[in-house]
Amino acid sequence: MKTPHYNWHKLKLEWIQGGHRTLADFAAAVKVPHSTVRKRAAREHWIQKGMEAQQKSAERAEQKFIEAAADKIARVKLKHVNLGNMLQAKGVRSLEQIDMLDGTQAITAIRAGVDIERKGLGLDEREQQPGGTTNNVQNNFTVEVKNLAVIDAGARQLIVERLRKAVQS
Numbered sequence: 001m002k003t004p005h006y007n008w009h010k011l012k013l014e015w016i017q018g019g020h021r022t023l024a025d026f027a028a029a030v031k032v033p034h035s036t037v038r039k040r041a042a043r044e045h046w047i048q049k050g051m052e053a054q055q056k057s058a059e060r061a062e063q064k065f066i067e068a069a070a071d072k073i074a075r076v077k078l079k080h081v082n083l084g085n086m087l088q089a090k091g092v093r094s095l096e097q098i099d100m101l102d103g104t105q106a107i108t109a110i111r112a113g114v115d116i117e118r119k120g121l122g123l124d125e126r127e128q129q130p131g132g133t134t135n136n137v138q139n140n141f142t143v144e145v146k147n148l149a150v151i152d153a154g155a156r157q158l159i160v161e162r163l164r165k166a167v168q169s
Helices: 008-016 023-030 034-044 046-097 104-120 153-168
Strands: 126-128 134-136
Touching: 008 023, 008 034, 008 046, 023 034, 034 046, 046 104
Parallel strands: none
Antiparallel strands: 126 134
């Protein structure tokens, strides 16, 4: 009686790719005696190689998931940055067109835009300094207006120019 010849390379790859719970299930599916498959698998470490292949596959799937999540986060952050920039620009345009007594809404829109932009860029409002102290991180320009009624036209123009520079940088 002739000894059957099997394509062991092909069978090994099929086992490693998965889909069978046990070597006995695999042997039955490929119509090779279980004892023959078991001996070859033990000699060539099929089970270990199958587990390694599954681990690598799981790691690749996890990496793809992480990359997809990072892309989504980046798109959301970009959307927030754009929204913040739009609010800042609208605030500057409004500030140019209104009397300084009514400028609080424009300044509020600019501040909100800056806050949204900073959050979208992942910038913290507070930054740890050497020695353990914490200071507020300042933007390039901060507008502090306590009494808008006393600001004259020259000061108003200076604020508008500085706000434009802050929005552009």
